Amino acid sequence: VKACGLVVEYNPFHHGHIHHIQSARKVSDADCIVAIMSGSFLQRGEPAIMDKFHRTRAALRAGADLVLELPYIYAVQSSALFAKGAVRSLHEIGVQSLCFGSELGRIDPFIQTVEILQSTQTTYDTIVKAYLDKGLSYPQASERAYHAVGIDDIDMTQPNNILGLSYVQAMKQAQLPIEALTIKRIHNHYHDDAIHTAIASATSIRKELLLNGLTNRAKQSLPKSTAEELLQYAHLANQWHHWEAYFPFLHYKVMTMDTQQLATIHGVDEGLEHRLIQTSKKATSFYDWINRMKTKRYTQTRLQRMFVHILTNTTKTDVHQAISQATVPYLRLLGMNTTGREFLHKQKKQLNVPIVTNRKKNIPASFELDERATNVYYSILTPDRQQSLRKQEFTGPIIINDSTSEAW
Amino acid sequence: VKACGLVVEYNPFHHGHIHHIQSARKVSDADCIVAIMSGSFLQRGEPAIMDKFHRTRAALRAGADLVLELPYIYAVQSSALFAKGAVRSLHEIGVQSLCFGSELGRIDPFIQTVEILQSTQTTYDTIVKAYLDKGLSYPQASERAYHAVGIDDIDMTQPNNILGLSYVQAMKQAQLPIEALTIKRIHNHYHDDAIHTAIASATSIRKELLLNGLTNRAKQSLPKSTAEELLQYAHLANQWHHWEAYFPFLHYKVMTMDTQQLATIHGVDEGLEHRLIQTSKKATSFYDWINRMKTKRYTQTRLQRMFVHILTNTTKTDVHQAISQATVPYLRLLGMNTTGREFLHKQKKQLNVPIVTNRKKNIPASFELDERATNVYYSILTPDRQQSLRKQEFTGPIIINDSTSEAW
Numbered sequence: 001v002k003a004c005g006l007v008v009e010y011n012p013f014h015h016g017h018i019h020h021i022q023s024a025r026k027v028s029d030a031d032c033i034v035a036i037m038s039g040s041f042l043q044r045g046e047p048a049i050m051d052k053f054h055r056t057r058a059a060l061r062a063g064a065d066l067v068l069e070l071p072y073i074y075a076v077q078s079s080a081l082f083a084k085g086a087v088r089s090l091h092e093i094g095v096q097s098l099c100f101g102s103e104l105g106r107i108d109p110f111i112q113t114v115e116i117l118q119s120t121q122t123t124y125d126t127i128v129k130a131y132l133d134k135g136l137s138y139p140q141a142s143e144r145a146y147h148a149v150g151i152d153d154i155d156m157t158q159p160n161n162i163l164g165l166s167y168v169q170a171m172k173q174a175q176l177p178i179e180a181l182t183i184k185r186i187h188n189h190y191h192d193d194a195i196h197t198a199i200a201s202a203t204s205i206r207k208e209l210l211l212n213g214l215t216n217r218a219k220q221s222l223p224k225s226t227a228e229e230l231l232q233y234a235h236l237a238n239q240w241h242h243w244e245a246y247f248p249f250l251h252y253k254v255m256t257m258d259t260q261q262l263a264t265i266h267g268v269d270e271g272l273e274h275r276l277i278q279t280s281k282k283a284t285s286f287y288d289w290i291n292r293m294k295t296k297r298y299t300q301t302r303l304q305r306m307f308v309h310i311l312t313n314t315t316k317t318d319v320h321q322a323i324s325q326a327t328v329p330y331l332r333l334l335g336m337n338t339t340g341r342e343f344l345h346k347q348k349k350q351l352n353v354p355i356v357t358n359r360k361k362n363i364p365a366s367f368e369l370d371e372r373a374t375n376v377y378y379s380i381l382t383p384d385r386q387q388s389l390r391k392q393e394f395t396g397p398i399i400i401n402d403s404t405s406e407a408w
Numbered sequence: 409v410k411a412c413g414l415v416v417e418y419n420p421f422h423h424g425h426i427h428h429i430q431s432a433r434k435v436s437d438a439d440c441i442v443a444i445m446s447g448s449f450l451q452r453g454e455p456a457i458m459d460k461f462h463r464t465r466a467a468l469r470a471g472a473d474l475v476l477e478l479p480y481i482y483a484v485q486s487s488a489l490f491a492k493g494a495v496r497s498l499h500e501i502g503v504q505s506l507c508f509g510s511e512l513g514r515i516d517p518f519i520q521t522v523e524i525l526q527s528t529q530t531t532y533d534t535i536v537k538a539y540l541d542k543g544l545s546y547p548q549a550s551e552r553a554y555h556a557v558g559i560d561d562i563d564m565t566q567p568n569n570i571l572g573l574s575y576v577q578a579m580k581q582a583q584l585p586i587e588a589l590t591i592k593r594i595h596n597h598y599h600d601d602a603i604h605t606a607i608a609s610a611t612s613i614r615k616e617l618l619l620n621g622l623t624n625r626a627k628q629s630l631p632k633s634t635a636e637e638l639l640q641y642a643h644l645a646n647q648w649h650h651w652e653a654y655f656p657f658l659h660y661k662v663m664t665m666d667t668q669q670l671a672t673i674h675g676v677d678e679g680l681e682h683r684l685i686q687t688s689k690k691a692t693s694f695y696d697w698i699n700r701m702k703t704k705r706y707t708q709t710r711l712q713r714m715f716v717h718i719l720t721n722t723t724k725t726d727v728h729q730a731i732s733q734a735t736v737p738y739l740r741l742l743g744m745n746t747t748g749r750e751f752l753h754k755q756k757k758q759l760n761v762p763i764v765t766n767r768k769k770n771i772p773a774s775f776e777l778d779e780r781a782t783n784v785y786y787s788i789l790t791p792d793r794q795q796s797l798r799k800q801e802f803t804g805p806i807i808i809n810d811s812t813s814e815a816w
Contacts (some may be wrong), residue, residue: 256721284791313664383692
């Protein structure tokens with residue numbers, strides 16, 4: 001059985017993701033599509049619009065065969081660490097290829113770029129550091145460094161090119177026997193706010209959902225299965241998730257901590273703890289707080305990730321312990337269909353890391369961080385809704401029959 | 409100028425408190441009544457129904473001359489430590505007497521009892537420990553120990569007798585030159601829920617206020633000034649305070665802590681951290697949580713105090729550092745009238761601890777705990793209301809003219 005891995009967030013699963021799955025199947029010639037998906041909080045430092053269980057169901061119903069959860073410790077991180085956790089998870093489950101969407105759409109420049117980077121690493125690092133010291137943000141500094149070492153084939157201001165390069169680089173660094181594949185993204189620009197076509201960006205879809213609900217405009221960009229899961233989740237949770245709902249908890253948390261305690265949290269670096277305390281006194285909403293914290297040096301994404309770690313009480317020690325391991329601590333199985341099940345069955349004997357199917361049994365210690373993140377994720381709901389949704393952690397993986405999957 | 413000290417919470421200030429002030433003036437022959445008042449959270453482990461500033465104003469308008477805040481580190485504690493902080497504060501400001509209300513109403517039995525306790529301390533302690541080891545609560549164990557060492561003159565199941573004895577004992581232990589006085593409480597039993605007469609218990613008044621609002625029944629038991637301050641506070645805060653409003657924050661907080669971190673919190677002793685984690689999974693409200701935590705050994709009051717310390721992130725180290733000092737770290741001046749001002753003016757030169765009039769200047773380090781408690785206290789309000797109420801910490805003490813005080 002050949003398997004192809006995708007690194008995803010599905011926030012929410014939309015038509016562009018169906019295109020991704022179908023193209024990946026074609027270019028990889030794989031029987032099984034394995035998605036490694038962020039859980040409750042995402043790479044850009046945001047809560048997912050609905051929980052990981054309903055996003056898994058939407059993905060399975062729309063064509064994914066197996067869905068694994070990327071551990072929190074890798075999910076809410078800069079692209080290098082995010083990529084490291086994702087490709088290692090895919091390697092442990094045993095995929096032969098990884099297919100990512102990119103603005104560029106051709107794989108050779110990615111591979112060549114990684115080779116250039118390998119031979120110019122010291123120069124590249126020196127240049128990045130110099131620009132950081134000048135007060136530039138990490139994305140700005142690294143973009144200039146790319147040019148300086150002669151990388152011009154890829155537009156490194158494009159977010160999916162950056163992520164793609166991180167996957168290829170992470171695989172190369174760990175010498176994983178996984179073939180890198182890429183397809184050209186066909187939907188709107190990543191950050192585009194407006195829904196123009198049937199393939200809209202997840203950002204524009206979330207905006208429409210959170211502002212206006214599941215309108216016809218939103219439905220246009222979503223498979224019927226995602227629309228159904230969104231409604232089902234709203235029925236159970238009485239809301240979808242966004243940062244502002246967490247603001248009271250975040251603010252309360254920071255107000256009960258001193259600078260010393262804040263500095264133990266992952267992402268609170270270089271004196272940000274003092275800025276946090278100062279700005280906490282004035283902040284009236286989450287995005288107001290972000291604006292008060294933002295500088296040239298600290299991008300919104302960087303700050304949002306820091307805020308997620310404060311919210312979940314994730315310390316530098318927690319992160320250090322987890323990422324100092326040679327590989328991922330476990331594979332959390334969220335769901336599968338018949339194809340995914342057969343693939344998993346074949347792989348089971350040769351796995352080097354434990355498969356976690358639910359919270360009940362044989363839980364690796366580091367799994368506590370994921371559980372905590374999910375508990376925090378639900379904390380904005382009423383106590384009874386929290387309790388009933390939390391129970392999903394204790395039930396087995398979601399299993400659906402292939403026949404329920406739908407084409408676009 | 410002669411001054412008499414009262415140890416109070418004024419939650420809220422009611423007719424019984426006017427009786428207390430007037431009787432204290434009579435029996436002490438003092439010109440100035442100094443009230444040492446708990447701030448945001450109270451001795452029984454509860455948030456005050458309205459903030460300390462509005463409670464101060466109500467007290468001044470109804471006859472108190474000077475109001476000081478009992479530091480958080482003493483306010484939310486068992487009766488011995490609470491009493492220690494209160495009598496030391498009153499000593500530092502320079503009162504000649506302390507007058508407390510008690511169910512008994514005669515001072516001699518209190519003084520004799522403290523003397524008996526002094527000579528039988530070892531026996532008493534041994535008996536208390538034996539009963540605690542048998543699983544009895546502290547109040548139950550100490551009541552039996554009182555009888556065992558021959559203390560029968562005071563009914564030690566009465567809460568105000570217990571507190572009164574603690575004051576007399578704390579003064580004796582520190583050898584403070586303060587005369588102890590007591591008056592008989594004339595209102596309902598402390599825990600009585602129903603409002604029967606114009607002098608009702610604070611508990612029954614709070615119940616009426618929180619369930620039905622500022623009804624005529626509630627007004628009957630309150631001076632007009634308290635009713636006005638309650639309305640004014642509700643106008644600013646859009647609510648009065650009670651535990652359930654803090655439940656989401658408390659629950660969120662516990663869910664992001666592991667047992668090790670919980671065990672650093674003051675009051676989380678003897679493995680309570682494990683019980684906390686277990687019960688947090690089922691608790692659907694604050695009082696539901698209390699009921700799940702309650703045992704013969706751990707009274708509701710004891711647990712409520714623990715929950716306040718979790719909410720305010722007050723560690724064992726914080727408490728240890730504060731109470732290991734010889735006396736109170738500062739006197740926080742909340743408000744005064746002309747009489748109080750004159751008294752303070754006379755005392756100022758001979759004070760041994762700093763007077764803190766607002767958050768702005770010369771703040772002793774330990775004041776941070778009070779500030780944090782007040783920030784947490786307001787955290788249930790909307791951000792703009794929090795900010796405007798927090799500003800009171802930065803303005804000077806409340807000063808009112810005597811003429812505004814009203815008799816009952």
